Amino acid sequence: MATETEVIPEILAQFDQTRSSLIPILQEIQNQYRYLPQAMLRQVAQKLDVPLPEVYHVATFYNCFSLEPVGRNLVQVCLGTACHVRGAPKVLDRLLTDLKLPAPGTTPDMEFTVRTVRCVGCCGLAPVVRVNDSTHPNMSQAKVKGMLKKYYSKPAAQ
Ligand code: FES
Incomplete structure (x- = not known):
C-alpha cells in the first residue's frame, strides 16, 4: 500500500482527472485508508486542479468521510x-465506559471509533447502534458488552 504522503496512482488511474471525479476519488481513498490523510487531500486538489478549501469542504460535508484515522x-x-x-x-x-473512552472518539488500539449520530432512519427499533454496516436494534446497557465482543479482534480484556 502506498504511504500516506502519496496518492495511490491506481486510484487516480480509475477516474478522469477532472473536478467531477473528486467525490469518487475521496470515497476510494476513504475505503482503502479508512480516513482521508491530509497529504492525499493536497495531492488530489493539485491533480484535479480544484482549490484545496473546496476539497476540504467536500471532505467535511459528507458523514462518510473522516479526516481522522478511524478504528x-x-x-x-x-x-x-x-x-x-x-x-x-x-x-x-456504557459503551464509553466499556471502551475506556472519556468521550466519543477512537480507542488507543484502533479497534473502535465511537461517534454519535442523529437518526439513522429506523426509529421503530430505537435505541439503535450501528456497527460498521450492521444495525443493532433495541439496545440497552446490558447488550453493550456482548455487542462489542462480536467485533473485538483480540481476546477481551477483563
Ligand atoms: S432517532 Fe431515528 S433511528 Fe434513532
Whole structure:
C-alpha cells in the first residue's frame, strides 16, 4: 500500500482527472485508508486542479468521510429523538465506559471509533447502534458488552 504522503496512482488511474471525479476519488481513498490523510487531500486538489478549501469542504460535508484515522470498527450511537427518549444516552455511557473512552472518539488500539449520530432512519427499533454496516436494534446497557465482543479482534480484556 502506498504511504500516506502519496496518492495511490491506481486510484487516480480509475477516474478522469477532472473536478467531477473528486467525490469518487475521496470515497476510494476513504475505503482503502479508512480516513482521508491530509497529504492525499493536497495531492488530489493539485491533480484535479480544484482549490484545496473546496476539497476540504467536500471532505467535511459528507458523514462518510473522516479526516481522522478511524478504528477497525465504526460504532455509531443514534441520539436522535426516538433513540434519546428510549435510553440511547445510557447506552452511550456504557459503551464509553466499556471502551475506556472519556468521550466519543477512537480507542488507543484502533479497534473502535465511537461517534454519535442523529437518526439513522429506523426509529421503530430505537435505541439503535450501528456497527460498521450492521444495525443493532433495541439496545440497552446490558447488550453493550456482548455487542462489542462480536467485533473485538483480540481476546477481551477483563
Ligand atoms: S432517532 Fe434513532 S433511528 Fe431515528
